[in-house]
Amino acid sequence: MEEEVKGLGDYLNILWRRKYWIIIPAVLLAIATVLVVYSLPATYKSEGTILIESQEIPNDLVRSTVTSYADQRIEVIKQRLMTTSRVMEMIRKYNLYREERQKATATSALVALFKSNVSVDLVQANVTDPVSGRAKRASIAFTVSFMDKSPQKAQQVANELVTEFLNENVKARTDRAAETKDFLKEEGDKFQARVRELEKQIAEFKDRYSQSLPELLQYNLSMIQRLTDEQNTNQNEILVLKDQVTTLSLQLSTIPSALSSNITNPNQVSTSQQRLEQLRIQYSDLLSKYEPNHPDVLRTKRQLDALEKELGVSGNSQEVIQAELEQASAKLSTLREKYAENHPDIKALNSKISSLQERLKTAANADKSNTSSTKNVNPAYVQIQARIASTEGEIARLKNRQEDIKQKIADFEKRVAETYQVQRAYSDLTRDHDNTLAKYRELRSKQLQAELAQNLESENKGESFSLIEPPAVPSKAEKPNRPKLLVLGVGASIGAGLGLALLIELLFGGVRGYTQVTHLVGKTPLVVIPVITTSRELARKKTIRNRWIVFAIFVAIVTVIAVHFYVVNLEVLWFKLMRKVSLL
Amino acid sequence: MDRIQKALDKARQKHAGNDMDDRIKTQVKDDVQQESSFPHDPLAPALENIQYTQTKVVKTPASTLESNRVIAGHYNNPQSAVFRMLRTQVLQKMRQNDWQSIAITSPTAGEGKSLISTNLAVAVAMELNQTVLLVDMDLRSPSIARYFGLNVEVGLKEYLEGDLYLHHVLVNPGIERLVVLPGVGRAEDSAELLSSPKMASLVKDIKSQYNSRVIIFDVPPLLQTDDVLLSTNYFDCTLLVLEDGKNNEANIKKSLQLLEGTHLIGTVLNKADTPPSHQNY
Numbered sequence: 001m002e003e004e005v006k007g008l009g010d011y012l013n014i015l016w017r018r019k020y021w022i023i024i025p026a027v028l029l030a031i032a033t034v035l036v037v038y039s040l041p042a043t044y045k046s047e048g049t050i051l052i053e054s055q056e057i058p059n060d061l062v063r064s065t066v067t068s069y070a071d072q073r074i075e076v077i078k079q080r081l082m083t084t085s086r087v088m089e090m091i092r093k094y095n096l097y098r099e100e101r102q103k104a105t106a107t108s109a110l111v112a113l114f115k116s117n118v119s120v121d122l123v124q125a126n127v128t129d130p131v132s133g134r135a136k137r138a139s140i141a142f143t144v145s146f147m148d149k150s151p152q153k154a155q156q157v158a159n160e161l162v163t164e165f166l167n168e169n170v171k172a173r174t175d176r177a178a179e180t181k182d183f184l185k186e187e188g189d190k191f192q193a194r195v196r197e198l199e200k201q202i203a204e205f206k207d208r209y210s211q212s213l214p215e216l217l218q219y220n221l222s223m224i225q226r227l228t229d230e231q232n233t234n235q236n237e238i239l240v241l242k243d244q245v246t247t248l249s250l251q252l253s254t255i256p257s258a259l260s261s262n263i264t265n266p267n268q269v270s271t272s273q274q275r276l277e278q279l280r281i282q283y284s285d286l287l288s289k290y291e292p293n294h295p296d297v298l299r300t301k302r303q304l305d306a307l308e309k310e311l312g313v314s315g316n317s318q319e320v321i322q323a324e325l326e327q328a329s330a331k332l333s334t335l336r337e338k339y340a341e342n343h344p345d346i347k348a349l350n351s352k353i354s355s356l357q358e359r360l361k362t363a364a365n366a367d368k369s370n371t372s373s374t375k376n377v378n379p380a381y382v383q384i385q386a387r388i389a390s391t392e393g394e395i396a397r398l399k400n401r402q403e404d405i406k407q408k409i410a411d412f413e414k415r416v417a418e419t420y421q422v423q424r425a426y427s428d429l430t431r432d433h434d435n436t437l438a439k440y441r442e443l444r445s446k447q448l449q450a451e452l453a454q455n456l457e458s459e460n461k462g463e464s465f466s467l468i469e470p471p472a473v474p475s476k477a478e479k480p481n482r483p484k485l486l487v488l489g490v491g492a493s494i495g496a497g498l499g500l501a502l503l504i505e506l507l508f509g510g511v512r513g514y515t516q517v518t519h520l521v522g523k524t525p526l527v528v529i530p531v532i533t534t535s536r537e538l539a540r541k542k543t544i545r546n547r548w549i550v551f552a553i554f555v556a557i558v559t560v561i562a563v564h565f566y567v568v569n570l571e572v573l574w575f576k577l578m579r580k581v582s583l584l
Numbered sequence: 585m586d587r588i589q590k591a592l593d594k595a596r597q598k599h600a601g602n603d604m605d606d607r608i609k610t611q612v613k614d615d616v617q618q619e620s621s622f623p624h625d626p627l628a629p630a631l632e633n634i635q636y637t638q639t640k641v642v643k644t645p646a647s648t649l650e651s652n653r654v655i656a657g658h659y660n661n662p663q664s665a666v667f668r669m670l671r672t673q674v675l676q677k678m679r680q681n682d683w684q685s686i687a688i689t690s691p692t693a694g695e696g697k698s699l700i701s702t703n704l705a706v707a708v709a710m711e712l713n714q715t716v717l718l719v720d721m722d723l724r725s726p727s728i729a730r731y732f733g734l735n736v737e738v739g740l741k742e743y744l745e746g747d748l749y750l751h752h753v754l755v756n757p758g759i760e761r762l763v764v765l766p767g768v769g770r771a772e773d774s775a776e777l778l779s780s781p782k783m784a785s786l787v788k789d790i791k792s793q794y795n796s797r798v799i800i801f802d803v804p805p806l807l808q809t810d811d812v813l814l815s816t817n818y819f820d821c822t823l824l825v826l827e828d829g830k831n832n833e834a835n836i837k838k839s840l841q842l843l844e845g846t847h848l849i850g851t852v853l854n855k856a857d858t859p860p861s862h863q864n865y
Binding site for chain 1: 650651653655663666667669670673674696699700823824826828829830831832833835836837840849850851852853854855856857
């Protein structure tokens with residue numbers, strides 16, 4: 001059994017057969033639609049257009065703090081305006097929805113109603129993005145509209161909404177700019193305090209480790225080098241001086257200590273005195289020129305000391321004798337172990353000791369009566385003795401110096417050792433400081449920028465909203481779009497009729513037509529007999545049709561007259577029609 | 585029995601000279617003899633001038649037939665051609681198979697069985713060599729008489745129930761070679777009547793007596809009664825009338841199933857909106 005395929009003709013047949021199922025519901029529904037459409041209350045819409053103007057000053061020069069897209073901002077403002085409290089305020093102000101309020105409708109319902117009557121629509125255009133150079137969609141303007149049953153109220157509320165939009169935008173922008181600036185300023189201040197704190201820390205640190213600072217490392221190392229050199233030099237000098245002392249001691253032992261006073265050369269004395277004076281002057285002279293440890297100064301001092309000893313004090317001689325005495329007694333004791341008491345060496349030593357003891361006594365006396373005794377001593381002896389004394393003094397001084405240097409070297413070495421540790425902490429601190437300082441500078445520059453941006457906003461030079469078309473009082477109802485609804489309704493009515501007809505056909509339609517019967521029975525029908533009409537029926541049909549034609553003509557005439565008098569003047573309609581046609 | 589009596593009186597008046605009181609078979613036989621004296625011969629002109637001596641003749645005006653949609657005899661009506669086409673097809677089949685009687689039925693009531701039966705009978709009767717007996721076997725709602733505008737008082741029901749002779753109920757509606765066995769009133773016990781021995785003998789009688797005739801039975805709808813099933817023995821073949829768009833598939837299938845035992849000559853699609861193109865002439 002193959003399926004029957006219905007052709008267009010079959011469908012037309014069905015429609016014709018079920019014409020009353022189509023026409024009656026369609027007409028009834030169409031009438032209902034007309035009634036409903038014309039009983040709907042009219043709603044008026046007032047609309048204002050706001051242009052989104054881009055920043056006047058190029059973005060490269062002054063960057064605005066408001067970077068969000070206009071769409072987003074508009075949405076934010078809308079949300080801000082659509083809060084319950086503000087909506088209720090507006091409803092009360094313009095006395096909107098009086099009926100609903102009398103019915104004590106819930107606030108939320110009123111707010112929802114208000115919101116449903118507000119619409120914010122963005123007007124978009126294709127623009128070229130200055131950054132990427134590509135075309136994109138951007139909002140260039142937006143419309144704010146309000147719908148109400150009263151055109152005046154619609155206009156008033158739309159006006160209010162537009163104003164609010166403009167104000168909110170300015171407020172939001174300036175607030176934003178001020179906030180940005182304040183924030184940056186606060187942050188800058190914080191960083192300033194930190195920088196100060198770090199600087200203080202660095203200063204304290206430098207103070208504490210002033211001698212181990214990395215920048216002093218080179219100096220410390222060179223100091224160690226120098227001191228070591230000096231130490232070595234001193235060591236050598238000490239050795240040389242010790243040799244000298246030994247030599248001089250040997251020399252001294254060959255020279256008799258006392259001489260007849262005539263040998264004494266007063267001239268020599270006087271020259272020595274003169275030389276002493278000369279040296280003193282020279283010394284003070286040098287002191288004024290050089291440091292006390294200058295080699296020249298030191299040398300002069302040494303000479304001066306030696307000369308003073310030579311001339312003034314022979315105090316050392318007593319100790320020298322004492323030492324000799326001790327030396328001799330030591331030698332004696334060793335000799336006594338070897339030899340008998342009457343050995344010439346021992347005898348000689350004994351006499352020497354006794355003489356030395358005697359000398360010691362005279363020396364002690366001579367110390368008391370300084371000047372008188374010196375005159376009696378051998379000048380050469382004294383001279384050598386003085387030289388020994390001065391040399392020994394020099395040795396002692398050098399030894400002291402050596403100690404001093406040792407300590408200093410240790411000190412400097414300690415500093416050098418400390419340096420590395422100090423350096424680490426110090427570099428930490430300086431790095432912190434540098435970073436903080438850089439951040440601080442950045443913040444300050446940003447703060448300046450923000451201040452500039454604030455000025456931009458406050459002087460309305462940034463991106464701004466400007467009203468290009470204020471809301472007007474609407475003259476035509478926005479809703480309902482009666483013609484459209486009417487067309488839709490009538491269309492739907494016809495559709496419903498057609499649907500009903502098809503449904504009826506589907507549910508109750510039987511086997512129909514020559515082909516279907518053939519298909520089902522397996523044989524073609526012998527004949528197909530149409531509905532037989534009698535001549536009387538034909539005649540009656542004719543009369544009925546004639547009556548319908550007359551009636552239709554009558555209705556048409558009445559309609560035209562009614563349109564002319566009640567809807568639109570026919571002449572006007574004619575011209576309108578002609579214009580439409582010519583437009584085509 | 586008043587009604588019947590009246591009918592009888594009326595018949596008596598019409599057939600004056602016949603002894604109505606003497607209800608013997610000879611009368612019927614006379615009638616048959618007269619009928620059968622014209623043997624079935626297509627070339628024989630005898631059939632042209634049948635004088636119904638015992639059958640009532642009621643002249644029906646052509647306008648009545650037309651207004652009752654019995655148009656098969658009206659050559660000037662373009663709608664009549666279709667019935668002649670039907671007649672030819674039916675007769676051809678019946679002659680091929682040597683069938684004498686045909687039943688016209690439909691799945692449900694009101695599909696136009698009776699009208700088609702009537703028109704077919706008229707069309708057949710128009711063939712000069714063919715006589716027709718049209719039997720209204722729809723005892724529940726007989727309508728043949730109405731189509732011919734006959735005002736009969738006795739019909740098949742009365743014949744089956746009562747004691748009437750056949751010639752009392754047969755009527756000639758003024759069309760030559762056409763005799764009608766009409767029905768009157770409504771018989772609730774149609775099934776019993778149809779299955780009665782009298783019915784069987786009637787069918788046997790008319791078949792044998794009207795040897796050269798085509799007998800057309802207008803029977804009740806198939807699906808709504810069991811009458812057709814009870815009477816399938818009485819006729820040789822069937823014609824199924826289908827009203828365009830009235831029956832669904834199941835009905836038609838069921839009807840065909842019910843008619844499986846009989847010879848189905850074919851179907852007639854009635855009350856069609858658009859006749860197939862081959863039929864437009």
